[in-house]
Amino acid sequence: MVNPYGLTKWANLHSVDGMTTLMNRRVLISGASVAGLTLAYWLRQHGFDVTVVEKAPAVRPGGQALDVRGTALDVARRMGVLADLRLARTDMQGMSMVDGSGRELHRTTHETLSGGALDGDDVEVLRDDLCDLLLDAARDDVEYLFGDAVTSVIQDDDGVHVGFETGSERRFDLLVGADGLRSAVRRLTFGPDAGFVHHLGSYVGVFTAPNTLDLDRWQVWIQADDGSGGVVMSARDNTETRVYLGFPSELIHYNYRDVDAQKHLFAGRLAHLGWEVPRLLTHMWDAPDFHFDAMSQVRMGTWTAGRITLVGDAGYAGSPLSGQGTSVAMVGAYLLAAELAAAGGDHRAAFDGYERRMRGWVGQNQALALVNGARLKAEGEGRDPSSIEGPVMDDVKHAISLDVMPATARWRG
Numbered sequence: 001m002v003n004p005y006g007l008t009k010w011a012n013l014h015s016v017d018g019m020t021t022l023m024n025r026r027v028l029i030s031g032a033s034v035a036g037l038t039l040a041y042w043l044r045q046h047g048f049d050v051t052v053v054e055k056a057p058a059v060r061p062g063g064q065a066l067d068v069r070g071t072a073l074d075v076a077r078r079m080g081v082l083a084d085l086r087l088a089r090t091d092m093q094g095m096s097m098v099d100g101s102g103r104e105l106h107r108t109t110h111e112t113l114s115g116g117a118l119d120g121d122d123v124e125v126l127r128d129d130l131c132d133l134l135l136d137a138a139r140d141d142v143e144y145l146f147g148d149a150v151t152s153v154i155q156d157d158d159g160v161h162v163g164f165e166t167g168s169e170r171r172f173d174l175l176v177g178a179d180g181l182r183s184a185v186r187r188l189t190f191g192p193d194a195g196f197v198h199h200l201g202s203y204v205g206v207f208t209a210p211n212t213l214d215l216d217r218w219q220v221w222i223q224a225d226d227g228s229g230g231v232v233m234s235a236r237d238n239t240e241t242r243v244y245l246g247f248p249s250e251l252i253h254y255n256y257r258d259v260d261a262q263k264h265l266f267a268g269r270l271a272h273l274g275w276e277v278p279r280l281l282t283h284m285w286d287a288p289d290f291h292f293d294a295m296s297q298v299r300m301g302t303w304t305a306g307r308i309t310l311v312g313d314a315g316y317a318g319s320p321l322s323g324q325g326t327s328v329a330m331v332g333a334y335l336l337a338a339e340l341a342a343a344g345g346d347h348r349a350a351f352d353g354y355e356r357r358m359r360g361w362v363g364q365n366q367a368l369a370l371v372n373g374a375r376l377k378a379e380g381e382g383r384d385p386s387s388i389e390g391p392v393m394d395d396v397k398h399a400i401s402l403d404v405m406p407a408t409a410r411w412r413g
């Protein structure tokens, strides 16, 4: 058992230095993606009883490539998955950029816009592959409830009473929302999305399509004058592509659950794009993994209410513009579990420590997203992006430490 403090099962301890700690805690995690699976792994390592509920029938596929960077690479290393993560990397050889009609503007074999320098330490990996790795690591002794969702939450002094979509009801000691940008736990606990989800002025959709462009470990970025566009990249040994496109827009009101309506909206807003986009869009209709949402940030004054807290995009999405959403989710999950372990399961102390550790770094990452957005806009308008001041990825990705002080040391002052 990996334990950063050299102790086993912190949460099971009855007494540490004369202070009675709380007994083994039953934790429900809503959402089995990057944040939820990383948290499940670490809570299990620390001796908690972990149940994960995921509304999809299995770990949800889809998405483009994500990046594990900086301190998050240490989380992966401590989980023992770093070598496999590096093997699963997208292994891109470079990228080209085309305008709205497909005219090539730029080509490089040194970097990609999504993953950065090709000889760098960061790992770009398909979202599906990362989730599969995390699930493998967090499979043992974790209860998974796929195809279900939290529909009601009532907490009292002793626990959280949870109602599920399938009709069952159960009690847990703690509930963690790791259920993404449209988190149900956040909505049930803190209120409607409108209070927390901040629209950044565009929409993005992603789906898998055949590699009709014959891309060989290559990305093609398309940017039209009106700001719409995105990237097509080959995946899985060039057997398929991931198509990631977006368009600028004020907030649109649509049904988040009606995928067909989202596809019509998406195709309609991209109909003016040239190059290969019309052909790629024909594959969208049958894509099993189409995912569409607003480019948004989640900003909250606190992620915690009593025995309930949030991790990853549910509490502090930075948006894909930050390039850091996955790394922030992994580090947040690690630190939340570590704080719970260090506090012997005392959720008040742990959630307080978690918020204190994460809040500044979350702010830096959200600022990075806004600056990246402004730099991209400047580039599209032919201005020098480096003239826009603000945080840079190479600094931000390392600007948090995984060290957590054990509870005994804190009590001794």
Ligand SMILES: Cc1cc2nc3c(=O)[nH]c(=O)nc-3n(C[C@H](O)[C@H](O)[C@H](O)COP(=O)(O)OP(=O)(O)OC[C@H]3O[C@@H](n4cnc5c(N)ncnc54)[C@H](O)[C@@H]3O)c2cc1C
Pocket: 030, 031, 032, 033, 034, 035, 036, 053, 054, 055, 056, 059, 060, 061, 062, 063, 064, 065, 066, 127, 148, 149, 150, 178, 179, 180, 181, 182, 183, 184, 185, 206, 244, 291, 311, 312, 313, 314, 319, 320, 325, 326, 329
């Ligand atoms: C299908 C998909 C595709 C994505 N594609 C991209 C991409 O191309 N580029 C990018 O930068 N980011 C993408 N993201 C977001 C990216 O995964 C996150 O920003 C980041 O990895 C942090 O992950 P997270 O675990 O906090 O949230 P997410 O990865 O969003 O995971 C949330 C999980 O919660 C589940 N869930 C949602 N509601 C409920 C509920 N009520 N009950 C139970 N479970 C629920 C979801 O099915 C999902 O598994 C995608 C997310 C998803 C779900």
